[in-house]
Amino acid sequence: MKIENIKTRASGLLCGLLLTGSAAFAEVQVTSNITTDTTWTAAEGPYILTDIIYVTNNASLTIEAGTLIKGEPRTPNEFDPGTLVITQGAKIFAEGTASNPIVFTSTEDDGNLEPEDRGLWGGLILLGNAVLNTDESPKFIEGLPLNNLGAYGGNNNADNSGILRYISIRHGGSNLADDNEINGLTMGALGSGTTIEYIEVFANLDDGFEWFGGTVNTKYLVSAFCGDDSFDWDQGFRGMNQFWFTIQAEDANRAAEMDGGTDPKNGAPYSTPIVANVTYIGSGVNSSNSENDTMFFDDFSGGFYYNSIFTDFGNSGVTFSDEEAGDSPLEQLDAGNLALMNNIWFGFAAGNTEAGIVPDNPTKAGFEANFARETIFDTANINEIVNPELAGISRVAGSEGLDPRPSSTGPATIIELMSLEDSFFTVVDYAGAFSPTADLWIAGWTALSEYGFIGSTDSTPYLEEGADDFGGGWYGTWLGDVNLNAWPWVYSAIGWFYAGNSGNSNASSWLYMTNTKLECWLYSSETVFPWVYGQPTGAAEGWWFVDGDSVDGFTYFFGSSVIEIEDEF
Numbered sequence: 115m116k117i118e119n120i121k122t123r124a125s126g127l128l129c130g131l132l133l134t135g136s137a138a139f140a141e142v143q144v145t146s147n148i149t150t151d152t153t154w155t156a157a158e159g160p161y162i163l164t165d166i167i168y169v170t171n172n173a174s175l176t177i178e179a180g181t182l183i184k185g186e187p188r189t190p191n192e193f194d195p196g197t198l199v200i201t202q203g204a205k206i207f208a209e210g211t212a213s214n215p216i217v218f219t220s221t222e223d224d225g226n227l228e229p230e231d232r233g234l235w236g237g238l239i240l241l242g243n244a245v246l247n248t249d250e251s252p253k254f255i256e257g258l259p260l261n262n263l264g265a266y267g268g269n270n271n272a273d274n275s276g277i278l279r280y281i282s283i284r285h286g287g288s289n290l291a292d293d294n295e296i297n298g299l300t301m302g303a304l305g306s307g308t309t310i311e312y313i314e315v316f317a318n319l320d321d322g323f324e325w326f327g328g329t330v331n332t333k334y335l336v337s338a339f340c341g342d343d344s345f346d347w348d349q350g351f352r353g354m355n356q357f358w359f360t361i362q363a364e365d366a367n368r369a370a371e372m373d374g375g376t377d378p379k380n381g382a383p384y385s386t387p388i389v390a391n392v393t394y395i396g397s398g399v400n401s402s403n404s405e406n407d408t409m410f411f412d413d414f415s416g417g418f419y420y421n422s423i424f425t426d427f428g429n430s431g432v433t434f435s436d437e438e439a440g441d442s443p444l445e446q447l448d449a450g451n452l453a454l455m456n457n458i459w460f461g462f463a464a465g466n467t468e469a470g471i472v473p474d475n476p477t478k479a480g481f482e483a484n485f486a487r488e489t490i491f492d493t494a495n496i497n498e499i500v501n502p503e504l505a506g507i508s509r510v511a512g513s514e515g516l517d518p519r520p521s522s523t524g525p526a527t528i529i530e531l532m533s534l535e536d537s538f539f540t541v542v543d544y545a546g547a548f549s550p551t552a553d554l555w556i557a558g559w560t561a562l563s564e565y566g567f568i569g570s571t572d573s574t575p576y577l578e579e580g581a582d583d584f585g586g587g588w589y590g591t592w593l594g595d596v597n598l599n600a601w602p603w604v605y606s607a608i609g610w611f612y613a614g615n616s617g618n619s620n621a622s623s624w625l626y627m628t629n630t631k632l633e634c635w636l637y638s639s640e641t642v643f644p645w646v647y648g649q650p651t652g653a654a655e656g657w658w659f660v661d662g663d664s665v666d667g668f669t670y671f672f673g674s675s676v677i678e679i680e681d682e683f
Contacts, residue, residue, distance in 0.1 A: 141184075149173055156180035156214075162221060163196030166236065168263045169204040174276070177208035177216055184221045185235025188288045193259060195288035196221070197236025197296060200275055201263050202243055210280030212312075215559035219284040227285055228511065229339035229363055233319035237286040237296040242275045242304040243268030246327035247350030247374070247381035253303075255326065257289075257296035266302030271329045273305025280312045280559050287319030287341065295320035298340065304330035306353070315340060316561035321371075322360070325351040325387075331538055332358075334555055338562055339363040339509070344394070347415070348373040350383045354538045358392040359518065359547045359556065361509065361567075364401040369394040369424070372443070374414035379441040386416040386451050390534055393518050393547040395507055396427030399461045403428030406463075411435065411443035416451030420532040423458045423502045423520065423546035430464040431471035434486055442479030447489055455495045456532040458502045458525055458545055466499055500525045502546065514569025516562065522550035 142154075142161045149171040154161050160182035169175045177183070185196025198218070200206045210216035220227075220234035227234075241255060246267040258264040278299075289295040298315030299322070306329045314336040315322035322337030327349040337344035337360040344360035360369050375381035397406040406428030411417075412435040424431060432454065434443050446452040464470040472487035491497055503524035508515030520526035526545040534541075544550055557563050 148175055152176070154178065154181050154183070156182070160184050162186065163198060163235070165194045166197045166199060166258065168199045168201050169206065170201050170263065172203040174205040174207060175200070177206070179210045179216065179280070180214040181208075181210075181216050183216070183218045184223065185218070185237075185286065186221050187234050188236075193290050195236035195286075195296070197239065197258075197288075199239045199258065199263065200241060202241050202265060202268070205274065205276035206240065206278065207276050208278050208281055210312075210559065212280060212559050215280045215282050217282045217284065218286070219282075220286070223285060227317070229317045229509075231285050232317050232341050233287045233289065234285045236288050237298050237300060237318065238281075238283055239296070239300040239302070240275045240278075240304055240308070241266040241302040242308065242328060242330075243270040243273040244303040244305040244328040244330075245269060245271055245350070245383060246303055247383055247385075248327075248376050248378075249381065250377050253326075255300060255302045256294050257300060259290070267327060268303065271305050272307050273303075274307030275304055277309040278311070278313055279309065282314040282316060282559065282561055283318070284314075284316045284561050285318075286315075289319065295342075297321040297324040297346070298337070299323050300326070301328060301330060302326045304328040306331060310335075312555075312559070314338065314556070314560045314562070321346045324348070325353070327351055329353050331355065333540075335359070336556055336560055336562065338560075338567075340366060342367045343369070343371045345370045346373070347371075347385055347387060347417070348413075349375060350381065350385050352383060352386050353388075354536060355387060355389045356391050356539055357547045357555070358389065358394075360393075361395040361507070361516065361518070361562075362397045362406065363509065364397045364403060364428075366397045366403070367405050368407050368410050369396060369427075370409040372409060372411045372415040372417050374412070374416070374443065374446075376413070379437070380414040384414065384416050384446065384451055386418070386446075388418045388420070388534075388536075390420045390422070390532070390539060391542065391545070391547050392419065392422040393504075394422070394424045395504075395518065396425070396461075398428060398509070399426050399463050401428040401463075405429065407431065407433050409433075411446075411452065413437070413443070414441050414446060415443050416446035416449075418452070419454045419457060420534065421456050421529075421542075421545045423504075423526065425459070425461040425502055425504065426507055427461065428463050430462055430473050431459055432486065432490065433473065434475045436476040436478055439479045442476075442481075444475055444479045444481050444486060447486060448481070453495070454490050454497060456530060456545070457497050458529060459497060459499050460501045468499070471499065496530050498525060498529055502526055508567065510567070512566040514566055516567040517554070517569075518546070519548045519554065520544065520546055520550050524550075526550060 143164055144161050144167050145164050148169045151174045153176040155178045163185040188195040208216050222234050252265045253267045254260050254264040255266050283298045286298055287296055297320050298318035308330045310330055311333040316338045318340040321343045322340040324346040328351055331354045333356050335358045374385045394408055397403045408424045408427055408431045410433050459471050462470050468487055468491045472490050474483040475486040477483055503521035505517035505519050506515045529545050562568055
């Protein structure tokens with residue numbers, strides 16, 4: 115469904131239930147800048163951004179979970195798309211939840227938009243005071259009219275612009291001009307005091323995420339069906355990052371573009387972020403999209419990719435800009451400031467070969483044409499060309515065919531992984547953004563989930579209905595880490611079972627697990643039920659305990675962590 119890009123007023127009859135999980139009753143027109151501490155709530159929204167709205171004067175904007183914010187399209191011959199800008203010194207505290215996210219979208223969004231519907235409003239822009247590597251001063255962020263409210267950059271790498279968590283940003287990216295576009299989430303010189311995690315950008319006209327310098331750290335980012343690059347960094351970005359995911363439309367550009375400096379190109383500090391555990395799915399190996407490379411390094415950029423999966427691209431894997439000596443990212447590769455290690459590569463139209471994934475690099479910087487390829491595929495770097503065996507790649511809304519989890523017995527769990535020293539990084543035993551055995555962290559709060567790209571992704575066991583069970587559902591709460599003890603158990607073709615107390619088996623009561631379902635039969639109300647160890651095919655192993663003859667709960671241990679489960683009888 116294509117929407118004509120004209121300025122309109124929302125009718126007030128909004129699909130809030132579809133977009134946020136809570137009904138919308140009225141709308142609040144936001145027509146002027148925010149200069150004092152302000153709170154937006156789900157009960158009073160949706161909030162309509164009628165123009166470019168700046169949060170200024172060191173004010174804080176708090177957005178409660180479940181709030182819906184809509185931006186108006188650009189007026190013809192004007193540049194006034196609904197956009198939210200957090201200026202230097204101001205803060206945003208927007209904390210949604212997995213079950214009640216915060217949604218930014220267009221006033222044209224009636225619940226029937228498609229991934230092709232892009233550029234229908236502006237986007238979300240955060241501006242901080244961290245160090246840049248450009249000599250230009252002051253520096254004004256791209257995508258906005260030139261004025262002091264668009265300034266960013268400074269000398270505080272620990273700067274704090276607030277918290278973004280569980281936010282979906284949809285159908286934005288209105289452009290001021292060529293090479294002056296609004297990204298889904300633009301981060302200008304954000305410092306490490308800022309929290310950015312669980313953010314989705316869906317169907318943005320330009321890039322999904324773009325960093326202009328800064329030291330902000332990020333986790334759990336989703337860029338889906340954006341028109342240009344999924345992820346883009348510039349001007350000395352050097353944050354730590356983990357669990358990024360993209361799936362690209364057939365007309366997309368690169369999954370990632372890495373730029374170093376602008377003026378000068380080789381300015382310090384260099385762009386050297388660490389990015390771990392990403393899953394990049396391109397526009398499709400059969401998309402005939404010759405622009406669809408996995409990543410492009412430009413302007414003396416460095417950077418590090420570890421423990422990741424790159425697959426299903428319309429062209430090649432890694433390309434480098436045609437720069438003269440002194441400005442080339444190949445020099446960063448040679449110096450050790452750029453490295454791609456412990457990654458899985460597969461599904462490239464240019465070929466599942468080293469040459470197809472890393473074609474000849476430019477020689478203007480003085481390197482042999484095969485320098486990048488030989489360096490990246492040096493055996494010490496552990497880059498493997500092998501099918502990651504993802505469960506499903508679908509770009510069709512409503513298909514429920516997108517499941518980017520790799521096989522639990524495939525290469526993602528076998529490849530040697532890079533050990534990441536900083537405590538910021540979550541230690542996992544798989545490559546890519548998703549555990550082969552846990553729930554999809556993109557389920558529930560994203561447009562990908564709402565639009566039906568992904569289906570039921572719950573890999574946690576539940577009580578199976580049957581003649582002898584107690585019915586109902588349950589919920590889980592993390593309690594912390596525990597040491598697992600060795601409990602008596604027996605094995606069958608279906609799974610692992612234990613019945614009775616330690617050393618005193620009681621065959622009249624038992625539990626078992628098959629794939630994703632925990633089934634429970636209780637034949638004796640007199641029995642105090644024991645620990646049960648489950649190791650099903652295709653699902654996570656764990657321990658269960660049924661407490662008391664009324665079976666009022668059980669505990670599930672996942673690895674070294676524990677979830678307490680309570681019934682809702």
